[in-house]
Amino acid sequence: MANNMTDTIEKPDTQTEQATTAVGSAKPASTSWFNRAVPGVKQHLTAPLTAVETEPSTECSSCHSMITNTALIFNCYVCPHCDHHLPMSARERLQWLLSQVDGELGQEFVAKDPLRFVDSKPYPVRMKEAQTKTGETEALVVMYGKLRNLDIVACAFDFRFMGGSMGSVVGDRFVQAAEKALAEHKPLVCFAASGGARMQEGLLSLMQMARTAAAIERLRIAGIPYIVVLTNPVYGGVTASLAMLGDIHLAEPKAMIGFAGKRVIEQTVRETLEEPFQRAEFLLEHGVVDEVVHRHQLIDTIYRLLAKLCSQPNVEA
Numbered sequence: 026m027a028n029n030m031t032d033t034i035e036k037p038d039t040q041t042e043q044a045t046t047a048v049g050s051a052k053p054a055s056t057s058w059f060n061r062a063v064p065g066v067k068q069h070l071t072a073p074l075t076a077v078e079t080e081p082s083t084e085c086s087s088c089h090s091m092i093t094n095t096a097l098i099f100n101c102y103v104c105p106h107c108d109h110h111l112p113m114s115a116r117e118r119l120q121w122l123l124s125q126v127d128g129e130l131g132q133e134f135v136a137k138d139p140l141r142f143v144d145s146k147p148y149p150v151r152m153k154e155a156q157t158k159t160g161e162t163e164a165l166v167v168m169y170g171k172l173r174n175l176d177i178v179a180c181a182f183d184f185r186f187m188g189g190s191m192g193s194v195v196g197d198r199f200v201q202a203a204e205k206a207l208a209e210h211k212p213l214v215c216f217a218a219s220g221g222a223r224m225q226e227g228l229l230s231l232m233q234m235a236r237t238a239a240a241i242e243r244l245r246i247a248g249i250p251y252i253v254v255l256t257n258p259v260y261g262g263v264t265a266s267l268a269m270l271g272d273i274h275l276a277e278p279k280a281m282i283g284f285a286g287k288r289v290i291e292q293t294v295r296e297t298l299e300e301p302f303q304r305a306e307f308l309l310e311h312g313v314v315d316e317v318v319h320r321h322q323l324i325d326t327i328y329r330l331l332a333k334l335c336s337q338p339n340v341e342a
């Protein structure tokens with residue numbers, strides 16, 4: 026079969042043929058150099074690719090395996106090979122958490138550019154790019170609905186949107202979520218993933234730390250539960266405000282959580298900080314985090330905690 030094919034292609038070069046014979050190729054001398062197998066290199070597949078092979082895939086950032094996007098969605102964005110927790114978008118996160126979505130909050134808020142801030146690009150240009158990239162209008166998405174039999178308000182940061190940075194609109198949306206939770210006596214859940222305050226809004230973004238802290242304090246006074254889930258990564262002004270003021274702090278495995286980054290601390294204290302510094306497991310040992318929960322158990326854990334805190338019957342009990 027191979028001979029017929031090669032005869033029609035071209036006559037092999039005499040010099041190459043001699044060289045191959047010299048290194049002891051098992052192939053007959055008449056085989057074309059073009060079709061000859063190279064040791065250690067996989068033969069090119071002639072069979073048409075299957076649907077799975079042509080499906081869009083994502084590379085795991087930890088073990089570098091290629092995982093089809095469908096498999097990833099079914100596995101809640103956890104790598105089936107190494108258990109690495111890949112990032113989830115805010116919208117996917119909330120739709121995954123809520124058994125029923127009743128509505129979304131805060132979409133009317135739009136970021137302004139009061140400082141006319143320009144770094145390598147003007148702030149409005151950066152915003153536009155982030156909106157196109159993520160399909161979101163801001164870095165925080167707020168939804169309300171049901172988690173099984175419980176009515177809850179939930180919000181999630183989208184790290185892809187300017188690093189999940191907290192500007193005035195993120196503050197507005199969070200406060201609106203807290204106010205709805207307060208008015209309707211529903212627990213609040215927040216999935217944090219942020220690089221901190223948004224520098225393009227200067228002082229206005231720093232003010233959101235105080236605003237969100239005040240909103241959480243009102244929930245605390247009213248006895249309304251507020252659960253924070255720390256996902257990879259949470260830093261800066263978000264850590265220093267709403268992400269560390271929960272009644273309960275859960276964290277995803279190996280999430281990086283801190284205020285200043287590791288490199289900044291190393292330069293300040295002039296020490297090398299070894300792994301797992303700033304990882305969720307390290308913070309659990311040091312009492313910052315209450316529990317590190319695998320994503321597959323996260324919904325159950327949040328539900329059980331909220332059912333207990335709200336004195337509601339646990340439908341799974």
Ligand SMILES: [Zn+2]
Pocket residue numbers: 085086087088089090104105106107108109
């Ligand atoms: Zn992996």
